[in-house]
Amino acid sequence: EAGVVQSPRYKIIEKKQPVAFWCNPISGHNTLYWYRQNLGQGPELLIRYENEEAVDDSQLPKDRFSAERLKGVDSTLKIQPAELGDSAVYLCASSPRGTNEKLFFGSGTQLSVL
Amino acid sequence: SQQGEEDPQALSIQEGENATMNCSYKTSINNLQWYRQNSGRGLVHLILIRSNEREKHSGRLRVTLDTSKKSSSLLITASRAADTASYFCATDGDYKLSFGAGTTVTVRA
Numbered sequence: 741e742a743g744v745v746q747s748p749r750y751k752i753i754e755k756k757q758p759v760a761f762w763c764n765p766i767s768g769h770n771t772l773y774w775y776r777q778n779l780g781q782g783p784e785l786l787i788r789y790e791n792e793e794a795v796d797d798s799q800l801p802k803d804r805f806s807a808e809r810l811k812g813v814d815s816t817l818k819i820q821p822a823e824l825g826d827s828a829v830y831l832c833a834s835s836p837r838g839t840n841e842k843l844f845f846g847s848g849t850q851l852s853v854l
Numbered sequence: 855s856q857q858g859e860e861d862p863q864a865l866s867i868q869e870g871e872n873a874t875m876n877c878s879y880k881t882s883i884n885n886l887q888w889y890r891q892n893s894g895r896g897l898v899h900l901i902l903i904r905s906n907e908r909e910k911h912s913g914r915l916r917v918t919l920d921t922s923k924k925s926s927s928l929l930i931t932a933s934r935a936a937d938t939a940s941y942f943c944a945t946d947g948d949y950k951l952s953f954g955a956g957t958t959v960t961v962r963a
């Protein structure tokens with residue numbers, strides 16, 4: 741069974757440029773999460789989806805970040821425009837149930853904003 | 855903001871020794887989970903302990919939970935080089951899974 745797939749693996753952009761990350765969760769997993777992990781820190785939740793619905797986006801900086809999960813499967817996270825402080829690893833995770841038990845993580849996208 | 859705090863921040867042990875790390879948290883929880891992260895990779899779920907449980911085992915892992923002290927510990931017995939990684943506790947409460955800053959474990963051959 742394939743795990744959570746994220747792309748790209750690495751992304752380097754200049755500040756003020758837009759950037760997008762893509763995530764394909766494990767088949768059948770209804771719950772999808774985007775986390776941001778700064779260097780030396782634990783992941784911090786940005787947004788959580790139940791199928792197509794964003795059920796928790798309280799931590800998403802909505803002035804520059806947006807996310808979508810069309811058809812309740814793949815998801816895209818976008819930043820526009822990117823700032824220097826957005827440099828981090830963006831992790832996607834999924835879980836099979838509508839609870840926060842046992843998340844399966846992708847390898848992440850490492851973003852560097854210059 | 856991060857709910858859990860791990861202690862110590864870093865740990866270096868000899869292969870075969872045991873590794874113990876602690877997690878303290880602030881608010882009530884439904885369960886507490888431990889994850890491992892190898893360098894440059896995503897997190898891998900290790901074990902989950904519910905708020906009404908006090909101890910749980912999985913292979914070489916032993917987790918305890920003390921809800922009165924709002925703390926948990928993870929013990930890895932007979933460590934191996936492959937156990938070198940960062941370990942994170944995650945608290946499930948208030949509909950949110952929140953991670954601590956992690957403990958970096960280095961196992962020396």
